[in-house]
Amino acid sequence: MAASAEAGAPFRSGFACFVGRPNAGKSTLTNALVGSKVAITSGRPQTTRHAVRGIVHRDDAQLVLVDTPGLHRPRTLLGQRLNDVVRATLSEVDVVAFCVPANEAVGPGDRFIAGELARLPKRTPLVAVVTKSDLVSDRDALGAQLLAVCSLADFVDVVPVSAVSSFQVGLLADVLVSRLPPGPPLYPDGELTDEPEQVMVAELVREAALEGVRDELPHSLAVVVEEMIPREDRPADRPLLDVHVNVYVERQSQKAIVIGAKGARLKDVGTRARGQIEALLGTPVYLDLHVKVAKDWQRDPRQLRRLGF
Template identity: 85%
Template sequence: MSTTTSVPFRAGFACLVGRPNAGKSTLTNALVGTKVAITSGRPQTTRHAIRGIVHRDDAQLVLVDTPGLHRPRTLLGQRLNDVVRATLSEVDVVGFCMPADEPVGRGDRFIAEELSRLPKRTPVVAILTKTDRVADPDRIGARLLEIAGLGEFSDIVPVSAVRSYQVAVLADVLVARLPAGPALYPGGELTDEPEQVMVAELVREAALEGVRDELPHSLAVVVEEMVSREGRPAQRPLLDVRVNVFVERPSQKAIVIGTGGSRLKEVGSRARTQIEALLGTPVFLDLHVKVAKDWQRDPRQLRRLGF
């Protein structure tokens, strides 16, 4: 008589790490199937360990998208690295992201060295991201060999989040390394980030679109207020969202606002569309740009801005 063994349900946390702009946020969104992390093309745009939740019949994979691990030059940079290290110590599996269109560099080696200090029980999966940007299969092969020489990995998986190439395969690889156990979050939940944090991230993504290289590191967003407007009929609600965008210098304020306020208007329109999709309600977005001089190096201002 044959017996069938049921596959145990698995649930746990996976942390995606990599140098800035390695494609971690785009990959998080592709795995979850919706937008939970901002995806600016500028490096170091992620500032919070955003959790995206992948629900499957056999598993629940909770993705932690961290800031890019890097050699810090400011107090903010040190604190972002602290966020990554604290996250690494608490997860079940680590995904180390490296872009296919760039050779292995000092930043990758720095991270590989950091990961080599993890307890042996924490598996590390190397992920070759952005394979859609490389047309030559031989170049992909060369990159995979480069990655294999960086350290000991439980798997090496090439993916393209943009084209959904091997995203499901990567999910299977990560799930296989989770412990058996019940789901950690209710079904249907896609992230445990507070709505205000998500709104702030969407505004910051819109503000970073098409700006100069130096601005991303100098821009912080704080949601001051989110309240339903009084006196509106139940069938026509409106949410008032008041947001402050902080930069470090008056010249940066001028960049964000644009000539005659034209750029800030575009930022507001782009962000409002995303916020309304996130919250499922019409939004009146009130944006203000303020200068907080050298906030990245000032402990008091970093605390005020949530770092």
């Protein structure tokens, strides 16, 4: 997302954190601003499980967006650790963007987050971002939502946006950049994220596995890439990367759901994930998926460590 630098204006660089309750549209907005997919998206809460950095390169600035897990009242040890990720990120960024959906009334979850933000140093500017504005066609209703959001905290700016229709996405970038300090670029030109490839591959598999699942299963899914190795004895013009992945669930009944009748669902997950992985890595991939049970891993410190939390 390019912007022309004003004559004599300093180059700016720094970090902006998106925070909000689960499923507030933070990851979709991150991808829209970066102009490429760096964060997986899903209609399921708690899709994002770690801080994902997306880098916006402009003529006048380098804006590093940090998409965080949804801040919430935790019911598991995993939930507590996801909240810890958000709080650690909030303490390190130059500007915080609080995302609230335009089509959902301000509620206890938003007020819980506002209370967390009130603990930040006063020097950290807060920007309110009213996401999913394309879902509200009534201007009066959108105006009422903007007023309700404004009452949550002392915001320096309020920006309604739609990542889907690109409504005011560029304006939001301008607002965030204006709050960054002068400084040189923090990442090489053209780099869109600092996520390790294995982490991104695991996330793409989890995104595919989340499609169409129900009830509590999305929270119980964890994905670990065990190995990524080039296939030996392949000609240089026909490479193949072997990617071995374990999908973990908490109960045997969940394993059956993920695999599906005669393995049909797992095959579909593999097909969709492989296409995304090949696009990411730029090489043909053989994706080897296995589903395993890690009983109650969300509440087990030892298993959480093994799964990367």
